[in-house]
Amino acid sequence: AQKITQTQPGMFVQEKEAVTLDCTYDTSDQSYGLFWYKQPSSGEMIFLIYQGSYDEQNATEGRYSLNFQKARKSANLVISASQLGDSAMYFCAMRESGTGRRALTFGSGTRLQVQP
């Protein structure tokens, strides 16, 4: 089974509108962390936002917020007021603590295109 599932290969959004990128995850650990990264065409992976499994409030970082629904095992990224510079690949990732492994498991990504 996929650990991280991103079902939207591509998304379009109009500039200044909000967009939600979906991410569901699969783990039997009680303690885990969820991350979103942005990868522009230049290739670097840029950290956006983090949500811990025990965090009771949804994480927010500027225009980014994470809609964390633990019972549904979803961690959707919401980008408000989209900008042209938001056009990029977005990856959801998870770090599970139970196995002691520190590596991130990534989803397949969503390509977001912001249209003027």
Next chain:
Amino acid sequence: GAGVSQSPSNKVTEKGKDVELRCDPISGHTALYWYRQSLGQGLEFLIYFQGNSAPDKSGLPSDRFSAERTGGSVSTLTIQRTQQEDSAVYLCASSPRVGGGAGETQYFGPGTRLLVL
């Protein structure tokens, strides 16, 4: 402050040759990770270093791949007898600490694009 740096940014090599990829983590970061990003496989974990502990090599795809981290800082990923399927972007990341929480956030370098002809 300076981010994670990697060199070279691009590497073209011939099948069968050995290559070395270098990573300089963010100063003070104790953990260092190598990942590979290829079209067919997405982002895959390769190896992880934490302080003086034995590295987690569980993601290395074959014994042609090895890595070391000297002095708890710079790391070198070596691929021996390169194959065409080794062509990918090799990404290095570092994190401030381990133990869970936001402090374990991994910050990535720009990557090395490897092309094996």
